[in-house]
Amino acid sequence: MADPKHSSNSGRPPAPASSPALPNLGMRGGPPGIPTAKAKPKNTLQTLRRIWNYLSRYRATLMSVLFATIGATLLSLAAPYLIGHAIDQYIIPRSYDGLLSLCFLLLAVYAGSSVLTWLQQKLVVSASQNTVLDMRRDLFGRLQLLPLRFFDGKTNGELMSKATNDIENVSSTLSQSVTQLLSSVIMLAGSLAIMLSLNVWLTLLSMITIPLVLLFTKKVAGFTRRFFSKQQQHLGELNGFIEETVAGQKVVQVYRREQRAAEQFDKMNGELTNASIQAQIYSGTIGPFMNVMNNLSFALIAAVGGFMALNDWTTVGIIVSFLNYSKQFQRPLNELANQFNLLQSAVASAERVFELIDTDTEYEGDGTKQLEACSGHVRFDNVSFGYRLGHPILSDVSLEARPGQMIALVGPTGAGKTTIINLLTRFYDIEHGKITIDEANIRELDRNSLRRQLGIVLQDAYVFSDTVRENLRYGRLDASDAEIEQAARLANAHSFISKLPQGYDTPLTAGGGNLSQGQRQLLTIARAVLADPSILILDEATSSIDTRTEMHIQTAMRKLMEGRTSFVIAHRLSTIRQADQILVIADGGIKERGTHDELLEQQGFYYELYMSQFQRSS
Numbered sequence: 001m002a003d004p005k006h007s008s009n010s011g012r013p014p015a016p017a018s019s020p021a022l023p024n025l026g027m028r029g030g031p032p033g034i035p036t037a038k039a040k041p042k043n044t045l046q047t048l049r050r051i052w053n054y055l056s057r058y059r060a061t062l063m064s065v066l067f068a069t070i071g072a073t074l075l076s077l078a079a080p081y082l083i084g085h086a087i088d089q090y091i092i093p094r095s096y097d098g099l100l101s102l103c104f105l106l107l108a109v110y111a112g113s114s115v116l117t118w119l120q121q122k123l124v125v126s127a128s129q130n131t132v133l134d135m136r137r138d139l140f141g142r143l144q145l146l147p148l149r150f151f152d153g154k155t156n157g158e159l160m161s162k163a164t165n166d167i168e169n170v171s172s173t174l175s176q177s178v179t180q181l182l183s184s185v186i187m188l189a190g191s192l193a194i195m196l197s198l199n200v201w202l203t204l205l206s207m208i209t210i211p212l213v214l215l216f217t218k219k220v221a222g223f224t225r226r227f228f229s230k231q232q233q234h235l236g237e238l239n240g241f242i243e244e245t246v247a248g249q250k251v252v253q254v255y256r257r258e259q260r261a262a263e264q265f266d267k268m269n270g271e272l273t274n275a276s277i278q279a280q281i282y283s284g285t286i287g288p289f290m291n292v293m294n295n296l297s298f299a300l301i302a303a304v305g306g307f308m309a310l311n312d313w314t315t316v317g318i319i320v321s322f323l324n325y326s327k328q329f330q331r332p333l334n335e336l337a338n339q340f341n342l343l344q345s346a347v348a349s350a351e352r353v354f355e356l357i358d359t360d361t362e363y364e365g366d367g368t369k370q371l372e373a374c375s376g377h378v379r380f381d382n383v384s385f386g387y388r389l390g391h392p393i394l395s396d397v398s399l400e401a402r403p404g405q406m407i408a409l410v411g412p413t414g415a416g417k418t419t420i421i422n423l424l425t426r427f428y429d430i431e432h433g434k435i436t437i438d439e440a441n442i443r444e445l446d447r448n449s450l451r452r453q454l455g456i457v458l459q460d461a462y463v464f465s466d467t468v469r470e471n472l473r474y475g476r477l478d479a480s481d482a483e484i485e486q487a488a489r490l491a492n493a494h495s496f497i498s499k500l501p502q503g504y505d506t507p508l509t510a511g512g513g514n515l516s517q518g519q520r521q522l523l524t525i526a527r528a529v530l531a532d533p534s535i536l537i538l539d540e541a542t543s544s545i546d547t548r549t550e551m552h553i554q555t556a557m558r559k560l561m562e563g564r565t566s567f568v569i570a571h572r573l574s575t576i577r578q579a580d581q582i583l584v585i586a587d588g589g590i591k592e593r594g595t596h597d598e599l600l601e602q603q604g605f606y607y608e609l610y611m612s613q614f615q616r617s618s
Contacts, residue, residue, distance in 0.1 A: 072116035084321030128174035145361035161236030166349035173346035184332035227279035376565030383433035408576035411585035455533030459540035491526035
């Protein structure tokens with residue numbers, strides 16, 4: 001489709017731009033690789049399972065990480081044993097034969113542990129970043145498939161927050177947590193096994209604090225999860241407000257609402273700060289509590305171990321080794337507690353991401369019938385529709401456009417003119433009635449097949465941050481450079497494009513800020529020309545163009561509309577005199593219909609509207 005962004009003059013709040021008609025995806029519900037599961041994550045375990053489903057795509061890398069982690073952990077476990085052995089066998093007996101070799105062995109153990117730790121970190125970063133790449137791809141792919149009704153209830157900032165902040169939160173947590181979780185579990189198991197082999201009673205003594213740690217961590221988790229979720233929610237709202245204010249800066253300044261905007265920002269910023277402070281305060285209590293428990297455990301082991309050594313129940317070397325192992329046993333507990341906090345934040349972010357990925361696309365339950373050769377015979381039979389339940393915009397609307405006819409839609413703002421276009425393109429689905437193209441119900445048609453037959457030029461001209469050439473090629477991706485230039489000539493855009501610094505290869509800024517509004521409109525018209533549709537839709541297509549340029553555009557449009565069914569929404573009635581049929585839309589229905597001359601003869605609503613415009617222009 002030429003320009004999928006829809007107008008907002010249909011009696012409802014403006015909606016964000018829709019994506020262009022997507023290519024045939026080859027499957028129901030969207031392109032391959034995008035999950036179609038409907039269950040939304042309701043708890044941490046389910047969300048972690050879904051994250052693991054992404055991670056498990058890189059099993060080979062994760063297996064390498066596992067082996068590297070096991071190796072690094074075993075070497076770390078060997079070091080305290082070697083230290084204790086050195087104390088008992090060489091230092092206390094003052095027999096230094098072999099001590100140098102043991103020191104070199106200990107050095108090799110530390111070096112090997114460091115190398116393996118570096119390797120595991122490198123591997124896990126690769127796996128985690130590729131996992132996040134897949135999640136980000138699925139998230140963006142799902143956004144392209146969502147219906148406009150979904151975007152009507154969301155702000156751009158909220159969606160951007162999910163695509164950036166939430167994804168980045170998951171990314172950083174995966175990069176930090178995977179190896180630490182693996183090494184912590186292995187270190188716990190290894191340390192516990194060696195400690196039991198050294199002294200069972202000291203091992204039991206060192207585990208006294210563990211139930212307290214688990215109980216405290218579980219209690220804190222309930223608070224941190226809730227506040228981290230609020231933090232991400234407020235962050236999305238703040239991003240949306242910033243984006244909206246920056247985009248509407250002219251309006252803010254002309255109405256002198258800078259102070260008002262600053263006050264709203266302060267309020268939202270304060271809410272975000274409060275949620276963040278509460279999340280960090282609760283999560284921050286775990287570290288100090290763990291330190292207290294660790295020091296308490298260390299003191300108990302040192303005291304009891306010293307007493308046992310004095311009574312020759314054990315050796316000094318074993319006590320030293322045991323103290324080192326107790327630290328290694330406590331450190332994974334600390335890391336697990338800290339990772340638990342990170343996981344709470346990551347789970348809150350992942351749930352927001354998965355909630356979006358699980359949203360039904362507009363292709364769910366879509367028809368499969370293909371619309372190949374289209375003559376452009378369009379019929380509305382008793383169509384009713386409302387954007388909100390109980391608030392109808394159209395009621396029992398019937399109309400017919402025969403192949404090649406030009407149908408003009410006129411009427412007051414909010415009457416439903418653009419709504420008719422939105423229903424024809426299936427941006428929204430009707431509630432009652434039927435819409436057919438060449439006798440085929442559009443509900444039974446494949447959406448891509450339908451939209452390939454449509455070309456749309458809207459009042460709000462939208463261009464992308466790319467070259468002029470690629471913006472035009474958006475209408476038909478396989479178009480040659482010669483075809484692009486021909487379309488630009490037909491739309492009277494070639495002249496100004498040739499004067500740009502790099503011609504057709506001139507890069508455009510975001511939203512086409514380095515072009516005038518009229519020039520952007522000319523590009524969207526050329527895009528529609530290139531798409532070569534069977535049905536043409538013009539929604540105030542020339543409203544942003546000066547009178548002289550409009551004359552050239554009208555000539556080009558007449559050539560473009562030859563042999564094509566055309567729907568034209570117009571406020572300037574002088575542009576639709578040649579329409580085969582003019583429909584006056586008001587109060588949710590068609591109040592008048594006929595040609596320009598027939599409607600003037602009726603001296604009804606159209607006559608009054610036309611005469612008022614004529615008198616203003618006189």
